[in-house]
Amino acid sequence: MTQDELKRAVAQAAISKVESAIADGEIIGIGTGSTANFFIDLLADYKNDIRGTVASSEASAERLKSHGIEVLELNNAGTLGVYVDGADESNHHLELIKGGGAALTREKIAAAASKEFICIADESKLVDRLGAFPLPIEVIPMARSLVGREVVKLGGNPVYREGVVTDNGNVIIDVYDFMIDVPRKTEETLNNIPGVVTNGLFALRPADVLLLGTPDGVKEMT
Ligand code: 5RP
DSSP states (O other), X not given: OOHHHXXXXXXXXXXXXXXXXXXXXXXXXXXXXXXXXXXXXXXXXXXXXXXXXXXXSHHHHHHHHHTTOOBOOXXXXXXXXXXXXXXXXXXXXXXXXXXXXXXXXXXXXXXXXXXXXXEEEEGGGBOSSBTSSOEEEEEOGGGHHHHHHHHHHTTOEEEEOTTOOOTTSOEEEEEESOOBSSHHHHHHHHHTSTTEEEESEEXXXXXXXXXXXXXTEEEEEO
16 A cells, blocks of 8 residues: 555544544544645535534645635634644654644644544554654744754754744744653653744643554554
8 A cells, every 4th residue: 555545544544533523513623734634635525514623734724625614713613522633753652743744833732622632644653762753843933043052952953944934933943863762851841942832742742542554454542
């Protein structure tokens, strides 16, 4: 199977998992990225049944709207029944690295606002130890150099993601050469640097369910 076929398979499995939430009139949180896009496209079949969605990026909001699916502001939506999103890495505790698509802050907000976080990914994303994928940090532009220096003190190699401005008007620093042994602690430490909006570790609020696409079928981890 190709990577896209694996992504589509996990998106389909996620649809089965959210059907009851849709039927119950819950608001569905929608992630960002190529795997989330498969989920959005499959969700189009339910557009007349869904009470509403909250998107974690302008790109996902546009895709949802192009299918005729209602997109709400989180401030008007209350608690989300379920949030479905991809990841760049997951460990076996369902702690994640996210933000490859620069949407990490809104993704973290949507996950925090959700009763359940279902992560969808192909099997290449499952790792024993987080950090081979460079860890994204969203930073207020004037703090870029300060945050970079602090990251170096912590042992990381910060690289400014050229030409990228987030939906919130900020910049992204990707941290290379930074293997993460205690994700919750690292998430807190990085978030305490002045100028950091948030970092791409989802350990304080990990996924509740990981649907992993493998050639032998979709595996569910909890
Ligand atoms: C975007 C993200 C994505 O979920 C992550 O980058 C995975 O993307 P893809 O499904 O395209 O592999 O965190 O900010």
